[in-house]
Amino acid sequence: MLELYYWPTPNGHKIAIFLEEAGLEYRIFPVDIRAGDQFKPDFLKISPNNRMPAIVDPNPTDGGEPISIFESGAILLYLAEKTGSFLPQDARGRKTVMEWLFWQVGGLGPMAGQNHHFVQYAPEQIPYAITRYVNETHRLYGVLDKQLQGRDYLAGDYSIADMACYPWIVPHEKQRQNLEEFPNLQRWFNAIKERPAVIAAYERAKDYR
Structure with a gap:
């Protein structure tokens, strides 16, 4: 059974969504970032950057010792390759999924x-910083909206790219974004929200809020 070191943040949700979508059995080990669990020595052994999520796979495909993976994008890629799911096998399809996965981890998530x-x-409201990051989030939403024009999902078929991006759109109101301004993004968001595996992943999160 896979071990998921987790807290219900957007990056944590990404991995829970994949595990639910793929039907993999997993056990959650909560990493309470409010209490500083991410700095505990045992966790740092598998996530040296003191960030969750991380996973431990007791049955890697090489048949060797359990393997640990940190960084949410790397985890999604590892799981997709291991299961043969949610990552196209053809070069062009794979390329597109990888572009949008890296776009999320390098752009949407940090901004x-x-x-x-x-x-x-x-601790204090800094108007310049608020304006900068609210505006940049708005720009990135626009990039997603354009990509989703005429497509059900970011790379055509549902993939790890969608799983990576969706949890960062869930708190759109807190980000001061109005999805009605982005009709393609709103359609995509509503479709993913209704997926049974996504519902199940967010239900699991309720135990840790």
Whole structure:
């Protein structure tokens, strides 16, 4: 059974969604980032950057010792390759999924994360920072909206790219974004929200809020 080191943040949700979609058995090991669990020595052995999520796979495909993986994008790619799911086998399809996966981990996630910090958590309101990150989040939503024009999902078929991006759109109101401005994104968001595996992943999250 896979071990998922998890807290219900957007990056944590990504991995839970994949595991539910793929029907894999997993056990959650909560990493309470409010209590500083991410800095505990045992966790740092598998996630040296003191960030969750991370996983431990007791049955890697090479048949060797259990393997640990940190960084949510790397975890999604590892699981997709292991299961042969949600990642196209053809070069062009794979290329597109990888582009949007890396776009999320390098752009949408960091910028929306700064948005969350300065809008919700910073000890003082800094108008310049709030405006910068709210505007950049808005721009990135526009990029998604354009990509989704004429497509059901980011790379055509549902993939790890969609799983990576969706949890960062869930808190759109807290990011001061209006999905009605982005009709293609809104359609995609509503479709993913209704997927049984996504519903199940967010239900699991309720135990850790």
